[in-house]
Amino acid sequence: MSARKRIVPARALDLVLVVLVAPLALPLLAVLAGLVRLVDGAPVFHMAERMRTPTRSFRLYKLRTMRVAAEATGVLGGDRADQVTRLGRVLRRTRLDEVPQLWNILRGDMGFVGPRPPERLYVARCPELYARVLRDRPGLTGLATLVFHRHEERLLAACRTAAETDAVYMRRCVPRKARLDLVWQRRATACGELWLLARTVGGVVWRRPSPGRAGRRRAPPRP
Template identity: 60%
Template sequence: MTAAKRALDLAVAILLLALLWPVLAALVLLLLLKEGRPVFYVAERMRTPHEAFGLIKLRTMRPAAYGTRATGVTGGDKSDRMSGLHRALRRSRADELPQLWNVIRGDISLVGPRPPLRIYVEAFPELYERVLRSRPGITGLASLRYHATEERLLSACGSAEETDAVYRRRCVPRKAALDLIYQRHAGPCYDLKLIAATAAGVLRPRSGRFRARARLRRVPATHDE
C-alpha cells in the first residue's frame, strides 16, 4: 500500500466514523433490542494469501448460524437464519460500517478486492496470489459491478454445497478479473471515483446504480474483463 493510499484511507475513514457514529450506535441499539446479543460478528478473512485477520461486521444472521466455523459464502440455504432487519442491513451495506475500524487499523483499505475466505484462497492459490497484491477493501470495482449478480446467483441456491459450487464456478473468476482490472488502474483519483460511486449507490440505489455504471464505463475494458 502506498503512502498516498494509506493517507486517503485514514482521512476518509476517520471522517466517516465522525459523521456516521450516531447511525452506527442506533443500528447497534436496534439489533440489540430486536435480535439480542451478539451484535457484532468477527469473520476470518485473508489480507494476503498467508495472513488472516478479523473482519468486523454487524451481525446479520441468528447466532446459531455461527455455531461452527464458516465453510463458505452465504446463499439461499442460509436465508431462514436472517430476519427482515438482517436483510435490510445487508441490502444497504450498513452491516459493513464497523469495517471502518478495520481500515483505521490497516487490516483493509477503503477500496480494493473484498477480503476472501481462507477456503477459497487455498482452493485458488495462484489466482489470489495475484488478486491479494492489492490490499483488500470495503468496496471496489468487483463490489460495484458484480455484487447484485453474485447475490442473485447465490440466493437461488438451496444447499451449502450448491452455494459453494456456484460461487467457485461463477463468482470467483469474474470477481478476480474485475479486481485485476482495478489493480492496473489503482490510484487516489480512481479510489475516490469508486468511493463516490459506492456512496451514490447506497444513498440513492436506483440513480446511484446508474451513476456508478456511467462512471465505471470510463475504465477501458480489457481481455481480463
C-alpha cells in the first residue's frame, strides 16, 4: 500500500478481512437491498466511475440513495441535499450505502484503507496532486475520512449553489484530504489499518448529529 515495508501485505490483509466480514455483510446487504427496492424502487444499486490511478478508472458500487433522475457527478452539497431520499439519508449517515464496495475490494479495485477514490473530474483538475495520492490503492476508509469527514460535511452542507459547492470542495476539502492521505501513505502499517477500521466503525455506531445541524436538508456529501 505504501513504499514502507510491511509485515502483512495490504492485499493479503484485505482478502482476509473480506472473508471474515462476508458472513455478516452478505445477509445485511440482502436486507438493505430489499429495503431500498421496497421503499425507493429500482434500481437498487448505483454504479459510479471512480479513479484507481490517475489514468485508470473502475465502477464503484453503492446502494442507491438519491432519486433516480438526480444522480450527477460531483460532490453533494446543500444545493442538492433534497435529492437524497429519506432512506438514503439514513444509509449515508451510517455509511451502509457502501456495503456493496466489498465487491470492489474483492476485485482489487480498492482496499479497506486508503484515500477515498476520486471522480475523474477532480483528478483532471489536480493531476499532480492525485498522481501522489493515488500511489496508494483507494480505500473504503482512511485517515482523511476519519479526521476530516465531519468537517467536510459541515462545509458542503452550507453551500446553496452548485458553483459554491464546487468551489468550496476544490479550495477547502481537496488539499486538506490530500495532505492527510499523504501522511498515511508514509506511515501505513497493518496495525494502523486495523486501528483506522475500528475507529471508523466506532464513529458510525456512536455518531450523533451536531447541535443545530440535524435539519432535513443535511446529508453526508461524499464524492
